[in-house]
Amino acid sequence: MTSILKCTDLIAVLFLLSLSSTRAQLKTPDNVCAANPPNPLKLSGPFSTCAASVKKSLGQRHPDQNKLTPQILETYNYPYKTYNITTKDDYILTVYRITGSPKLKRKSKGVKQAVYINHGMSLASDCWNFQPNSRNLPFKLADAGYEVWLGNGRGTTYSLGHKTKNANFDIGYWNFSFHEMGIYDVPAVTDKILLETKTKKIFYVGHSMGTTQYFIGLSELPEMNDKIEAGFMLAPTAYIGHMSSVIRLIALLLAPYAQYEIANGLLMGRTQSAGQFRNKLKLSGGDVCDLTAAKCGVCDNLVFLLFGYNAKQMNNTELPNILAKLPNNIAIKWLSHYGQFITTCKFQHYDYGPALNIKKYNSAQPPEYNLQNITAPTYFFYGEQDNLSEPNDVKITASKMKPGVLKGNYKVGNKYFNHVDFILAKDADLLVYNKILSEMKKFKPK
Ligand SMILES: *[C@@H]1O[C@H](CO)[C@@H](O)[C@H](O)[C@H]1NC(C)=O
Ligand SMILES: *[C@@H]1O[C@H](CO)[C@@H](O)[C@H](O)[C@H]1NC(C)=O
Ligand SMILES: *[C@@H]1O[C@H](CO)[C@@H](O)[C@H](O)[C@H]1NC(C)=O
Ligand SMILES: *[C@@H]1O[C@H](CO)[C@@H](O)[C@H](O)[C@H]1NC(C)=O
Ligand SMILES: *[C@@H]1O[C@H](CO)[C@@H](O)[C@H](O)[C@H]1NC(C)=O
Numbered sequence: 001m002t003s004i005l006k007c008t009d010l011i012a013v014l015f016l017l018s019l020s021s022t023r024a025q026l027k028t029p030d031n032v033c034a035a036n037p038p039n040p041l042k043l044s045g046p047f048s049t050c051a052a053s054v055k056k057s058l059g060q061r062h063p064d065q066n067k068l069t070p071q072i073l074e075t076y077n078y079p080y081k082t083y084n085i086t087t088k089d090d091y092i093l094t095v096y097r098i099t100g101s102p103k104l105k106r107k108s109k110g111v112k113q114a115v116y117i118n119h120g121m122s123l124a125s126d127c128w129n130f131q132p133n134s135r136n137l138p139f140k141l142a143d144a145g146y147e148v149w150l151g152n153g154r155g156t157t158y159s160l161g162h163k164t165k166n167a168n169f170d171i172g173y174w175n176f177s178f179h180e181m182g183i184y185d186v187p188a189v190t191d192k193i194l195l196e197t198k199t200k201k202i203f204y205v206g207h208s209m210g211t212t213q214y215f216i217g218l219s220e221l222p223e224m225n226d227k228i229e230a231g232f233m234l235a236p237t238a239y240i241g242h243m244s245s246v247i248r249l250i251a252l253l254l255a256p257y258a259q260y261e262i263a264n265g266l267l268m269g270r271t272q273s274a275g276q277f278r279n280k281l282k283l284s285g286g287d288v289c290d291l292t293a294a295k296c297g298v299c300d301n302l303v304f305l306l307f308g309y310n311a312k313q314m315n316n317t318e319l320p321n322i323l324a325k326l327p328n329n330i331a332i333k334w335l336s337h338y339g340q341f342i343t344t345c346k347f348q349h350y351d352y353g354p355a356l357n358i359k360k361y362n363s364a365q366p367p368e369y370n371l372q373n374i375t376a377p378t379y380f381f382y383g384e385q386d387n388l389s390e391p392n393d394v395k396i397t398a399s400k401m402k403p404g405v406l407k408g409n410y411k412v413g414n415k416y417f418n419h420v421d422f423i424l425a426k427d428a429d430l431l432v433y434n435k436i437l438s439e440m441k442k443f444k445p446k
Contacts, residue, residue, distance in 0.1 A: 060320050062320040064129065070096065080096050081096075083095045085189055087154070087184040090162055090164065095149055096150040096152075098148040101145075111198075112145060112147045112197065112445075113445050114148075114193050114203070115147065115202065116151060116203070116205070117137065118151040119209075120207040120210050122327035122328055123207070123325075123327070125151065130321065132318070137428075140429060146440070147193075153210075156328050156329055171265070171269050174264065177334060177350050179337065179350055181209075186204075187217060187221060190224065201226075203229050204228055205231075206232070206233055206234065207423060208388065208422075212238060215236075215369065218374045219372075229443050230376065230407070232378075232381070234381050237388065237389045238371065239393045240342055240390075241341070241393060244387045251335050252339050255343050258353070264332045272329055307387075307419050308387055310424075312416060313416065313426055313427060349368075352366075373402075374401060374402065376405070379407055379410070381410045381436075384416070387418065387419065407439070414427070414431055
């Protein structure tokens with residue numbers, strides 16, 4: 001009964017959001033950055049294809065669907081170590097280090113270069129294994145002789161640790177945006193990699209919110225630039241005024257600090273994950289997408305409704321595995337902060353409202369991040385049908401970078417490529433990962 005209610009509530013919310021889309025569009029101040037109206041919810045066309053595939057896949061099983069990252073690595077014989085890394089602000093992150101590959105017979109001589117892979121919002125380290133036969137990014141890199149470090153952002157089901165706060169009971173745990181992840185998580189993991197591998201620089205690969213953290217970390221802490229050999233931004237997410245995904249509407253609702261505080265209190269800081277860890281972690285109620293609700297299809301289809309569905313690039317056999325892992329937890333403050341980027345068309349610190357801003361930032365307006373402070377060689381990869389990191393916005397972000405720093409700004413060679421195709425597309429290796437590898441080869445180990 002309760003799950004039926006939750007499911008219909010969700011439909012109602014989505015319906016209201018779609019109705020409010022016209023209003024939300026008018027509220028954006030600057031018509032240069034809001035050229036695209038948000039796409040209303042379309043329950044036909046690609047979405048119905050998607051709904052049909054999702055429905056079919058619900059009865060099927062995938063051997064990896066209930067496996068966590070360590071079990072996946074064991075299954076495919078990639079040796080790994082686990083690290084718990086404590087950040088300066090006391091969050092404890094679990095990071096997996098792939099130390100070799102079953103395809104490399106001899107131990108490679110000399111220094112192995114390390115790659116830090118940082119996932120996006122609603123994802124975790126287990127999002128990087130949807131291309132089978134070692135065609136996925138971590139395995140490809142390991143096969144090519146790199147060390148691969150798979151990050152798990154604070155708040156994901158893998159990294160709920162904190163020195164004093166309990167993620168399940170203490171709402172204070174959830175008081176962070178990707179800002180804190182950029183200035184605390186990224187440096188903590190980077191320093192640990194440098195220490196353990198005894199190298200001077202690492203490669204960084206970020207997807208979506210993983211790129212936001214890179215942009216913030218490297219611009220707020222310029223010394224970080226010396227630790228990065230090169231950064232690869234998949235779906236660069238900084239200036240996002242054109243965002244047309246339905247997420248735009250949710251983010252706009254949460255953008256004002258007062259509204260964020262209400263939603264944050266109601267939801268205990270986050271929306272919860274698809275349910276794979278529910279039993280293990282004994283998470284409390286409040287899930288919108290529990291198993292019964294999922295049967296109505298909406299919850300599973302939600303992922304594609306928000307992020308887009310590329311039928312030609314979807315491997316339907318892989319779908320049960322994908323649906324078991326998406327979405328992971330979403331902190332309400334991430335949505336709120338992104339909402340502020342959308343309303344202001346700026347890339348700036350979290351806006352607490354004028355009074356609190358003066359206390360925190362010494363100015364009524366939050367300061368903007370300065371991408372000019374990034375000096376590490378950086379590459380962008382973007383999709384033509386990315387409705388979160390729209391091509392128009394990627395252009396703006398690129399224009400804010402210091403001349404010469406952006407070494408490549410690549411449009412992915414598939415005209416339906418969307419935001420999540422960077423992890424889901426069955427040919428992501430041919431379309432994106434091979435290019436990353438060939439660019440990395442230009443940087444010789446030091
Ligand atoms: C990391 O922390 C978790 C949770 O506290 C613990 O279960 C695990 O054993 C730790 N792992 C390592 C390698 O320290
Ligand atoms: C959340 O964190 C911000 C910045 O770190 C701080 O100013 C604010 O007081 C915190 N809010 C709560 C409710 O703990
Ligand atoms: C970023 O660069 C600007 C000048 O371009 C400088 O004023 C500012 O202090 C830098 N920010 C940091 C955090 O170093
Ligand atoms: C994404 O944007 C494209 C082009 O504007 C549009 O055709 C498509 O329907 C959108 N998809 C979603 C899921 O919003
Ligand atoms: C689709 O996924 C299945 C299951 O992982 C795999 O066996 C198959 O090779 C994949 N097909 C393509 C075209 O990637």
